[in-house]
Amino acid sequence: MTANASAASVSEPFAAPKPRSLWTDAARTFSRNKAGMTGLVVAILVLLVAAFAPLIAPYDFADQDWDHVREGPSAQHLMGTDSLGRDLFSRVVMGVRTAVFVAMIVTFSTAMIGVLVGALGALMGGWVDAVAVWIMDGLLNFPSLWLAAFVSVVSKPIIARLAQNIYAATQWSFMQDTVVLDYLVVFVCLSFVWWAGLGRLVRGQVLSLREKEFIEAQRAIGAPPMWITMRHLVPNVLGQVIVHMSSQFGFAMLSESSLSFLGIGIRPPGASLGAMIFAGMANWRSDPHLVAMPGLTLAVIVLAFVFVGDALNDALNPRIRER
């Protein structure tokens, strides 16, 4: 140490520790969060299950075996069977796939709409911003599920008619598939309802960043506005967006299950954890596994995404570090 000190230049022995980039710092913080890492592992597992569902499920989920009706978990049927003799495990796996699929599309579309509207409003100001704020605040004053159900009920006939017209024009058979229609309805209503939260967040971020001194400083050295946006606004906002999206994923899955539970989401023959839970409720006393299996699966998955979201929040939006 002494040898280094005398050989080094004037300022070196007293230099601050080397700064780390935002992302490596975030990754390090995230990896230290045990709950977040566990959640991440589960989340990846879930995504894999969803992707390879047909390969994982031992039985076809619609297969009815009248010899094994309403059985508890066993070696043959990992989670038991339902009242029609269908293997619960296979059904749960397919249900997970549905939930993940919906969640991915909805999270993506809400992020796009939210970021677009929020950023546009904040950057353009004036009446564009005023209208954007009105719409977002208005949407946020509804209990989300209620509004989603409303939109779902309203849009179903519209989408059905639209599908009819498309089918008439193109003869694409999947336009006749009720499950596809169900999916479309769910995408529309969930996206409609959930984008406002992110929109407001993004707008707030962009607004405050716009006023911050370092943007002024950038303008003062003559940097063009687009460059300002990309180099400075985007990374700052990105952190919040990513955190929001990860927790949104879990909520989207919950929402899909909720709608299906009520019978207005993905309906049979589509597979949905929510619908399974509803079906199982009639016999909750005698066959609790019919409710518990899909229910706990759903809970665990949502929990995993919540943990990941929390850990991401800690990593990307650090607050005053305390021991």
Added chain:
Amino acid sequence: MVRYILRRVAAMVPLLLVIVGFVFFLGQYGANDLAMSMTLRVNDGVFDAQIYEAMRQKLDLSDPVAVRFMRFIGNAARGEFGVSYALQGTPDIGRMIAKALPISMQLGLVSMLMCIVIGIPLGVISAAWRNSAADYLIVGGATVLSSVPAFVLAPIALVVLVGQLRILPTVGTGWHGPFAQETLLPAACLAAGPLLGIVRYTRASVVDTLAQEYIRAARARGLAEWQVIVRHVIKNSMTPVLTTLGLATARLLSGSIFIETVFSIQGLGSVAVTAFQAGDIQTVAATTLVSAMIVMAANILVDLLYGMLDPRVRLTA
């Protein structure tokens, strides 16, 4: 103070219009199809232009949009939402809601009370002892409880608490009033949802407050930690918590849809569910509007409480 209240309420008017507008226009989309489906139903599946027109008349669809909007607002203000064509006996929607609403409100208030009484102290404790085992336990427990969806929690609670452990009596169906034993489980299941948010926001707010200079100054005057918390921390931490309470209202309303269904409570949620499943757009629109009004009212209340808690807001807002 009165001026502050009036100012807040006035600011809400445009928001109100937007909300009513949403419901109205969404409803309009549905109404056309309702007319269509009613036409088909009445005419054995064959579309007849005359009957369609008549149906549209019946649903007041032939007037220009602005007129219909005004009429909608006027009617809604008086609690008249028309009649439900999907249910047997075409009951008056307004009356259905009027009967169901008080029940939902009572259930909601009990749940909200549970959230506040349990959530806020837990948040303060976990902030005061942050990064301790208690902190992790409280936050972790609340996270788990909140992530389990209401319609999963309720049956599981039923199975475990009533069926296996027999802690609670057999839950009778229906509503027995806010103080009945049977209300405990549904209210608790309902409260589980917003609980995490309240605990977390309280904790974050208290942690923020504790980092403030005036807390250190208070300690420098010789106050004990508990005195610091009671006299200085709580009042200053409550503002973000109030915001959460506003959000919690929305979450409670959404949750009530399921809880009321599972426990067979005839509240607004139950009415809505029946309407959802029947595709009854009028009722759905009406209940959605009412629920949005409730959320808005809660937000106004939160704003008013802000003014009471923080004198700076009163003078500047």
Added chain:
Amino acid sequence: MNADDKVIQVQSLQTRFFTQDGAVAAVEGLSFDVVSGEMIGLVGESGCGKSTAALSILRLLPPQGRIVGGEIILNGRDIVPLSNSQMRTVRGAEVAMIFQDSLAALDPTMKVGAQLMEPLQIHRGMSGQDARKVAAELLAKVGIPAPEERLESYPHQFSGGMRQRAMIAIALSCNPRLLIADEPTTALDVTVQKQILQLMLRLRDETGAGVVIITHDVGVVAETCDRVVVMYAGREVESGLTREVFVAPAHPYTIGLLGSTLDLNRDRKASLQAIPGLPPTLINLPPGCPFWPRCARQTEICHAQTPVLEAVGAGHEAACWHLDGKV
């Protein structure tokens, strides 16, 4: 001033912060005394450890901070080993702190009067009524007009200068023997600064308390302090009677500090002499004098061995291997 009545003796105080990146030696071997009626200035740049020293005395360090060595003898007893609950009787009663930012240091949702009454009720067990009377008297004593009405105001309704006076009143409420003022004038306008300083001098005379003024503004020290302690990187580098240290500074840092101040009488054409370089980060400081990278006198010995305090005059000491340019 009573030279025999030592209010506080800080001896070889060592305070460290234990962070993720390592241990920060915020205060390293600081020693000074304050006698009753004396005003001492603790001077240095931001981050030199002066505020940490003050917080150490009050034992109000943040969670990562800990006193790892030394003694603080307040009114005859060492307060370092005291538990938190024992310190509660000390804080506000035996030693009181005046904070830098009066707006941040007062609870915004509580009336000023209520905050003023707190130490009275806690330490002197006064009832609400009695406390109000004394509180009003205190406000009058620090020069706030219409004190009874002012008790009912909120902090943000005061002007900066009045708020600082209120803070002083709170600090004085239980007649502490030691007052610590952390940058008492930094947040104020120049004209108000002078008023506050004069107020503090007057109160010092009236109460006979010992006062420690923490500041980076040497002008404040020159005006008010009997003695001065110059700190750098957590250590004392020079101390002594104010007029001696300022007229004949011994440590290169002190020389630089005084040389970089504005002086109305200075030759206008001469440029300000800034001290080159930046203050060091205090994580894992290497051995040797912490100032050597910025020092014109530095040699080999400065890199290897930390200089010790040597006397350079009566009651005047400095820590440098090259005092007076000597090797």
